[in-house]
Amino acid sequence: MRTNRTFTMIKPDAVKNGYTGEILDKIIKAGYKVIALKYTKLTKQEAEGFYAVHSDKPFFEELTNFMSSGPIYAAILEKEDAIKSFRAFIGATNPVDAAEGSIRKLYATSLGENAIHGSDSDENALIEGSYFFSKLEEVE
Numbered sequence: 001m002r003t004n005r006t007f008t009m010i011k012p013d014a015v016k017n018g019y020t021g022e023i024l025d026k027i028i029k030a031g032y033k034v035i036a037l038k039y040t041k042l043t044k045q046e047a048e049g050f051y052a053v054h055s056d057k058p059f060f061e062e063l064t065n066f067m068s069s070g071p072i073y074a075a076i077l078e079k080e081d082a083i084k085s086f087r088a089f090i091g092a093t094n095p096v097d098a099a100e101g102s103i104r105k106l107y108a109t110s111l112g113e114n115a116i117h118g119s120d121s122d123e124n125a126l127i128e129g130s131y132f133f134s135k136l137e138e139v140e
């Protein structure tokens with residue numbers, strides 16, 4: 001399995017707040033190669049499918065309402081040790097706990113509306129990437 005790719009979404013809060021350009025710029029300047037990129041809007045059902053692993057959590061309804069509330073950017077990124085480095089780059093789930101300079105520290109609104117997603121394992125990066133992109137849409 002590939003260990004050098006991750007999947008990300010710039011979430012509806014960050015898109016709405018006009019941070020897409022700054023976030024993409026930081027991602028590219030941090031050395032991630034954009035393999036695939038898409039501007040789209042999830043339906044409630046698509047958001048539920050993406051976050052199915054959290055379906056028993058108390059925040060599931062709020063999360064899927066939020067993720068289907070406005071457009072997002074979805075992308076597959078490539079860099080050595082992508083999963084681990086990108087999780088550090090975006091910062092902790094709750095922006096209050098996120099490191100200075102991290103994407104969530106800079107751009108997140110709250111714990112739920114936290115600007116950006118990053119896959120937590122190689123396996124999930126593959127599953128999540130293929131939720132949005134076909135093989136033909138990945139530019140090597």
Ligand code: UDP
Binds near residue numbers: 093
């Ligand atoms: N989330 C939330 N409340 C919580 C925990 C998570 O609304 O108490 C949201 C938040 O948007 C987070 C997403 O659910 O990014 C997925 O949660 P996870 O624990 O997988 O965090 P992540 O991997 O995104 O940091």
